[in-house]
Structures are given as C-alpha cells and as structure tokens.
Amino acid sequence: MLLDRSPTRPETAAAIDIGSYSVHLLVADVDAYELKSRHDESAHLGLGRTIDAEGGLGSAVPGLIETLGAFADHARRLGARAITVAGTDPLRRAADGPSVIERIRSVTGLEAASLSHEEEAMLALLGVQAGRPVDREMVMIDVGGGSTEILLAGPERLPEAVGLPLGAARLTGVHVEHDPPTASEIGALSAEVALALLRAPDSRAAQLVAVGGTARNLLRIGSPLDNRVLTRSRIRAALDAMASAPAASIADRHGVRVSRARVLPAGAAILLGALERYRLDRLRVAIGGLREGLILAAFHAGPTWRREVPNLALGWESRVAAET
Numbered sequence: 001m002l003l004d005r006s007p008t009r010p011e012t013a014a015a016i017d018i019g020s021y022s023v024h025l026l027v028a029d030v031d032a033y034e035l036k037s038r039h040d041e042s043a044h045l046g047l048g049r050t051i052d053a054e055g056g057l058g059s060a061v062p063g064l065i066e067t068l069g070a071f072a073d074h075a076r077r078l079g080a081r082a083i084t085v086a087g088t089d090p091l092r093r094a095a096d097g098p099s100v101i102e103r104i105r106s107v108t109g110l111e112a113a114s115l116s117h118e119e120e121a122m123l124a125l126l127g128v129q130a131g132r133p134v135d136r137e138m139v140m141i142d143v144g145g146g147s148t149e150i151l152l153a154g155p156e157r158l159p160e161a162v163g164l165p166l167g168a169a170r171l172t173g174v175h176v177e178h179d180p181p182t183a184s185e186i187g188a189l190s191a192e193v194a195l196a197l198l199r200a201p202d203s204r205a206a207q208l209v210a211v212g213g214t215a216r217n218l219l220r221i222g223s224p225l226d227n228r229v230l231t232r233s234r235i236r237a238a239l240d241a242m243a244s245a246p247a248a249s250i251a252d253r254h255g256v257r258v259s260r261a262r263v264l265p266a267g268a269a270i271l272l273g274a275l276e277r278y279r280l281d282r283l284r285v286a287i288g289g290l291r292e293g294l295i296l297a298a299f300h301a302g303p304t305w306r307r308e309v310p311n312l313a314l315g316w317e318s319r320v321a322a323e324t
Helices: 047-054 058-077 089-093 097-108 117-129 168-175 183-199 213-218 232-242 247-254 258-277 290-312 316-323
Strands: 011-018 022-030 035-044 082-087 112-114 138-143 148-154 157-164 208-211 229-231 282-285
Touching: 011 058, 011 290, 022 058, 022 290, 035 058, 035 290, 047 058, 047 089, 047 168, 058 082, 058 097, 082 089, 082 097, 082 290, 089 097, 089 112, 097 112, 117 138, 117 148, 117 157, 117 208, 117 290, 138 258, 157 183, 168 183, 168 258, 183 258, 208 213, 208 258, 213 258, 213 282, 229 232, 232 247, 232 258, 247 258, 258 282
Parallel strands: 011 082, 082 112, 138 208, 208 282
Antiparallel strands: 011 022, 022 035, 138 148, 148 157, 229 282
C-alpha cells in the first residue's frame, strides 16, 4: 500500500546496494518524484570474486559487515531516517546468502533484501523514471559486476525483465588474464556476450537506456560529443583505448578507479553487444538507477516496498488510475 507522501515535505533517506563489484551508499533528500543527492560513495569489495573462489561470501563477511556499519553510521549522521539495504548478484549466488543476511541483521540491525533479477530491474526502472510512467517503448540494460538485467517497458505493456550471467567483473575473471586485454581476450568476451544475449527478450524499441557504473564510467573515455550518449563507434573507440594501455594508465587518464578500469572492457563488450542485439546505434546513459529506485520505493511504500515494486515501477499516475 502506498503511503500518503506530500511532495512539499522532503525527507532524507539512504540506500545501500551490495553488488558483486562494489558496495554503494546513496544518501538523498527525496520527495514525491525528485531525489537530491547528499552523499554518494562506494567500497570495492569484490564479493563476486570471493563467491567464484569459495562458493559463498565466507571470508568476505567481516569486511562487508564493517562497510555496511560504516555506511549506515554515515547515513544517519547526514539525517537519513530510513536506510534500505539490498543485495543483487552476490546474495543471489552465495551458498551462504541467507546466513549472511541474518549476520548483517544481528550485527548492524540492517535488514538486507536479496533481490531477484526482476526486482532489481524494476527498481532500476523506478530509479530511472522517478515514478513517472514510461511514455514510449524502451529497453533498459543494467550491467553489474556479476549479472546484467534487461528490461522491456512501454506505455501499453507491463515491464518484462530477464537476468543474464553477464557481469563485467565475472566475465573479466573468466576471459581476461592480461593487462591490457589482448585481441583474443576481447574476442572471447564479445563471443560470450553475443551468445548470452540470444536469451534476451526481443524488442523493436527505438531507445536503449543504460544504468549503472559501467555506462557512466565509459562516458569518461573518449571524446564526450554528448555526455549522456554512447554510440557504437564511441564504445568501440573506448574498447580500443583500453586494449592499448594498462588499466592504471586508463584510470589515471580518465579519472576512474584502477579496479574499475580492469573490468570496463568486459562492460563495454556487454553494452556493444546489446546495441547489436537490438539493432540500435546509440544508447542513453541514465542518471538514476537501482539505489534511487530503492529510496523511492521505501519512501512511497515503507516496509512493504518489495511487494509494491511492480506497481511502483509503473509510475504513480498509473497506480492511482488503477485504484480508482
């Protein structure tokens, strides 16, 4: 059930996203539609790599608990009344996921939700649209460290989402041994991406929207002809640049983390593959995403936000119309 929220009385709220590559914190002032960021930070924990090696989160749990506690303390100091915590690929894949969630609760008092692929995609759509209904057909792609979510949405259809085992960090661990990556390694990345994307739903939408750190960091590489648009040629140019210089050099030159620079070639291959899969020449990089969606969902639905995600993703006007 949606809460009665006045757009004239913003609140400060926070969301923590436990991902395969990094754990992220966003603190923002939020009202009916808009979020104004107060603080945004991330800690690179490489949880996906731990799961690949151990089958669970095991040895990474103490560091995760410490990070979550520090993030929650910072959010509260900034005035956050609610802190929504969600895990994506690492909590889905880890054999010890349920026990880790319980450990997080007992040590920090935070309630961490393990999101399904569909929930993750719907929340990202909510973060992109900020509660406004989708007004034309679109494909949304969210490239994470351990998985990629693809969602189809439009004014005349319910959102349809699928999760694929295509994560930038995950693919890098499987196919890339050299720094910079070799031509054969980039070819292997592209081949796996093309094969996996055959499972993505078909669409004739004229726009592809990308959310997440991969797309935002690729914007920093190459000539910024449009600071929110990535074309096929721009992504290929970025991929060529990353294949010609070590990750440390790319990081220094373009202002990205070295750890991120190491996995960006795989992320670029995924976005390029998506453009080819949907026969498009460009994509738009969204400002919002999962963490914004988490804040909005909790703000509008309180403790029942998970149950309300499919309705919230349709937009507030659509929900109000459906109830009248």
